[in-house]
Amino acid sequence: MRLSEHIYRTISSIRGPLLFADGILAVRIGEVVRIAYPDGTVSDGEVLKIDGGTVLIQVFGETRGLDLATPLVFTDAVKKAPLSAEIIGRVFNGSFLPLDGAPMFVPERWGPVTGMPLNPTARARPEEFIETGFSAIDGLNTLVKGQKLPIFSSAGLPAREMAAGILRNSRLAGGGEFAVVFVALGLTHHDYSFYMQVLAEMKSGFVAFINRAGEPVVERLLAPRFGLAVAEYLAFTRGMDVLVLVTDMTNYCDALREVSTAREELPGRRGYPGYMYSDLASIYERAGRIKGMAGSVTMLPVVTMPEDDITHPIPDLTGYITEGQIVLSRELHQREVFPPVDVLPSLSRLMQRGIGAGHTREDHRRVANLLYKHYAKGRDLRRLEAIVGRDGMIESDRLMLDFAEAFERELVNQGGARRDIDETLDTGIALLRRFSLETS
Amino acid sequence: MTGRILGISGPTVTVDLTGLKLYDMVRVGEAGLIGEVVRLERDRAVVQVYQDTRGLAVNEPARGMDAPLTVQLGPGLLSGMFDGLQRPLERIREESGPFISGGRELFPLDRDRSWRFIPAKREGEEVAPGEILGHVEEGPFRHPIFARHAGRLARLADGACTLGEALGAMADGREISAVESWPVRKARPYRKKLSPSAPLVTGQRVIDFLFPLARGGTAIFPGGFGTGKTILEQAIAKFVDVDLVVYVGCGERGNEMAELLEEFVSLADPWSGQPLMQRTIVVVNTSNMPVAAREASIYTAVTMAEYYRDMGFHVLLLADSISRWAEALREISSSLEEMPGEEGYPTYLSSRLAGFFERAGVVETLGGQIGSLSMILSVSPPGGDFTEPVTQACLRTAGAFYMLDTSLAHRRHFPAINWFQSYSLYEREMVGHFSERVAPGWGELHRRCRELLQREETLREVAEIVGVEGLQDADRLLMKVAERVRQEFLSQNAYTEDAFSPPEQTLERIAGIVELFDRAEARLKEGALLDEVLKES
Numbered sequence: 001m002r003l004s005e006h007i008y009r010t011i012s013s014i015r016g017p018l019l020f021a022d023g024i025l026a027v028r029i030g031e032v033v034r035i036a037y038p039d040g041t042v043s044d045g046e047v048l049k050i051d052g053g054t055v056l057i058q059v060f061g062e063t064r065g066l067d068l069a070t071p072l073v074f075t076d077a078v079k080k081a082p083l084s085a086e087i088i089g090r091v092f093n094g095s096f097l098p099l100d101g102a103p104m105f106v107p108e109r110w111g112p113v114t115g116m117p118l119n120p121t122a123r124a125r126p127e128e129f130i131e132t133g134f135s136a137i138d139g140l141n142t143l144v145k146g147q148k149l150p151i152f153s154s155a156g157l158p159a160r161e162m163a164a165g166i167l168r169n170s171r172l173a174g175g176g177e178f179a180v181v182f183v184a185l186g187l188t189h190h191d192y193s194f195y196m197q198v199l200a201e202m203k204s205g206f207v208a209f210i211n212r213a214g215e216p217v218v219e220r221l222l223a224p225r226f227g228l229a230v231a232e233y234l235a236f237t238r239g240m241d242v243l244v245l246v247t248d249m250t251n252y253c254d255a256l257r258e259v260s261t262a263r264e265e266l267p268g269r270r271g272y273p274g275y276m277y278s279d280l281a282s283i284y285e286r287a288g289r290i291k292g293m294a295g296s297v298t299m300l301p302v303v304t305m306p307e308d309d310i311t312h313p314i315p316d317l318t319g320y321i322t323e324g325q326i327v328l329s330r331e332l333h334q335r336e337v338f339p340p341v342d343v344l345p346s347l348s349r350l351m352q353r354g355i356g357a358g359h360t361r362e363d364h365r366r367v368a369n370l371l372y373k374h375y376a377k378g379r380d381l382r383r384l385e386a387i388v389g390r391d392g393m394i395e396s397d398r399l400m401l402d403f404a405e406a407f408e409r410e411l412v413n414q415g416g417a418r419r420d421i422d423e424t425l426d427t428g429i430a431l432l433r434r435f436s437l438e439t440s
Numbered sequence: 441m442t443g444r445i446l447g448i449s450g451p452t453v454t455v456d457l458t459g460l461k462l463y464d465m466v467r468v469g470e471a472g473l474i475g476e477v478v479r480l481e482r483d484r485a486v487v488q489v490y491q492d493t494r495g496l497a498v499n500e501p502a503r504g505m506d507a508p509l510t511v512q513l514g515p516g517l518l519s520g521m522f523d524g525l526q527r528p529l530e531r532i533r534e535e536s537g538p539f540i541s542g543g544r545e546l547f548p549l550d551r552d553r554s555w556r557f558i559p560a561k562r563e564g565e566e567v568a569p570g571e572i573l574g575h576v577e578e579g580p581f582r583h584p585i586f587a588r589h590a591g592r593l594a595r596l597a598d599g600a601c602t603l604g605e606a607l608g609a610m611a612d613g614r615e616i617s618a619v620e621s622w623p624v625r626k627a628r629p630y631r632k633k634l635s636p637s638a639p640l641v642t643g644q645r646v647i648d649f650l651f652p653l654a655r656g657g658t659a660i661f662p663g664g665f666g667t668g669k670t671i672l673e674q675a676i677a678k679f680v681d682v683d684l685v686v687y688v689g690c691g692e693r694g695n696e697m698a699e700l701l702e703e704f705v706s707l708a709d710p711w712s713g714q715p716l717m718q719r720t721i722v723v724v725n726t727s728n729m730p731v732a733a734r735e736a737s738i739y740t741a742v743t744m745a746e747y748y749r750d751m752g753f754h755v756l757l758l759a760d761s762i763s764r765w766a767e768a769l770r771e772i773s774s775s776l777e778e779m780p781g782e783e784g785y786p787t788y789l790s791s792r793l794a795g796f797f798e799r800a801g802v803v804e805t806l807g808g809q810i811g812s813l814s815m816i817l818s819v820s821p822p823g824g825d826f827t828e829p830v831t832q833a834c835l836r837t838a839g840a841f842y843m844l845d846t847s848l849a850h851r852r853h854f855p856a857i858n859w860f861q862s863y864s865l866y867e868r869e870m871v872g873h874f875s876e877r878v879a880p881g882w883g884e885l886h887r888r889c890r891e892l893l894q895r896e897e898t899l900r901e902v903a904e905i906v907g908v909e910g911l912q913d914a915d916r917l918l919m920k921v922a923e924r925v926r927q928e929f930l931s932q933n934a935y936t937e938d939a940f941s942p943p944e945q946t947l948e949r950i951a952g953i954v955e956l957f958d959r960a961e962a963r964l965k966e967g968a969l970l971d972e973v974l975k976e977s
Contacts, residue, residue, distance in 0.1 A: 026499055027498060029448045029493050029495065029497075030494040049447075049449040050447050050448045051447040051449070051454070078494055117539065117540050117728045117729045118538060118694055118728075119539065120521070120697040120701070121530050122533045122537075122539075123695060125698045125702050147695070266774050266784055267784075268783065269783065274784045275731070275774075277764070277767055278731050281728045285693070287695075291538075311822075312823075313822065313823075316665070316822055319666065320665045320820055321693065321727055323693065323695060352935055373852065387904060388906075393907060393909075394907075394908065
């Protein structure tokens, strides 16, 4: 522990969001460096690499306007997040400074921003149902407490409306205290005002971390970690059930790539760094429940698939870490189905434990399997229909085509209405009954 | 040997220690983080650190341990859960709460637990290395303790003992311990290697019947996300016909591991009726745990597996997933600024993998028993593209390839093993074995089943053009039967009773379907209409 802060004016080069400084003594990896700009503003940075006395610093603010004589203050502390129950209802920027005009709260304690890995033996198995109000999720890709379930969207699809719907309509089984942590990364002003309105209308408490499109890119690496540090605190210290909504992870990954390129690291697929999997995991894996503790962290990241491509590194690596995915379809959106969830590539890996008697309804598994099976068949036949035409198909196949159509129109599509799990399952049963598929 | 830290970059730390050997363990910083020497120069060494380096400062001390990374082998490994460095996760939780913080050192085995030692030798007897001194009862297993040195026994325990104290002593004063240290990167010795000859029954019909695996063999199953890799691995871990299973959760999801641990504690092994956990060792390094420890985790696991193999047990190592291991290797390689090969992976990826696969096999142990170590590894190719380097490197050495198919998974056909692309190099021998042991018809049914699926594929292409209606009755019958083969035989629901299918049941099921097909075909030839025939069946 140093007795005072060390101040250096030894920047040797500035490269994008990175600074190199020479002749630094006794510096730590991850140490916070305060950078006082010539115009009087202050920004934070973090030590990424040390080689003898040469230090590489990542700046979380804008590096424009910095010169080589800028003073660097080494604080001898690793970045921590201020935590307190008073945080609920507050809006911060990506550097944890209040955006809502109110003064900063007095922290009850400080928590590590990057978090520590949860011991796998301490994890409790996620199995408590969260009702989102959307049939395509509740009925066929059920979300449970402690799960991380991303929404894979594409440019122009209503992921925003869907995320808002989930925030508005989610109900927890058992009904503990519920809070939302909202992390916005690179949000346009249009989206920002939309979400803020949704949050303001919500009855449950929320905490927001907002980084807008024009704000420093590197802050996007920090904001989700602040959000999760707060979520962990609310969940495991305050016993609340926390839903973390992060939008948009694609902007996070692009920020990661930008820093990686500035560091002249070897690029991996599409220029994204080779460690992106581990880096994403350090965010996503913070969702979960702990044995013997109340509270849970459930995560709903939104990923916009570049070029609608699910094999792009961002959705690909996300899918490998998260417990399933909700995939939105452009085709359904064009046919005005809302939410436009394509249930075939969508999946909830933790669904099996969260449904059935005691969780949702006893017949849930059977109904879901039947709906899925027949819809898949119908979708398969659409390809055949495109070749031979509807008239060239046998009666039973035509029936399946109609079923697939009705499934999309009546079960997946629900407009702005909220459906509880009984309504969802009853709609499904009615559909099966109408096509006499109830028993097969 | 002590020195100072010169530089830090991610998990690699440069220290000014001299006199180290490559792959020696080094402790760095005030926190004493564990690392391994990966590069040596005249006046400095590069250390790959297994724990989070955040907070580490230059000029903090570094200390050489004069030994490579080792695991502790002894009674009590079974039902254990360890991280990639063999730290006991349960005890870490008891001592430091639900989150893992770095630093703290715990001996992997419980030193205070009392074991009953039954000696096989007496004081005064001469022993040779590898001879059995006696055994302890570890769950349902007799865990032999071997002599490590030649000489005369001066003293040997009888009855209750703990790992914290010596089991006895040799006449020359050397202590006898039930615990042995072994460097993880070095394969344990055996007398000779034999070629795999007995099948490894997994209880999965598509594997046992179409692409059987041998004890001592190796298999990979690559598949994109959502193709059911983890569920298949876990189903195999539960039902496979071996003595012991070592399960490595390598860079995968924490919630899935929680599910696995909970299930293993509550389920029973279908072969012995004992609780499943009693025959299992779990090594887990989830994706958010340090990357370098993930790289080490498969070696930690395989060394423990070899240890039990050396007692004459049949051991299966399951790893989920080897791609995460390869990515860890890539991350470390890039932080060492090595010249990258394909897709950024180091050029030694395939030789490292081959070296790892070579630790599998059937061996005659030093004690003259037959033990085997089989490996089943899952691969997670990015974008579901099998041409990527990890899948390709695995294919060069693995004995069986089970390709998990995204389109099967979308149709909820599980296990989503594609029956055209997959193969097993053990197929001929194992089919012969099953024909001998289970039923003589096995081989013929195997051939018929593959033929059915093959013909269905051809017909499906025709049907896509002319429609099913346009096919002849005999062909439509075949398609109906093939559909039953797919739905009732090849797919298996991991959440029901059907999750496990012993060979007899597997045979019965396929025999039933093929028989039905033959009958229906005969009826068609007699002039019956297809719809009638289908109704009858």
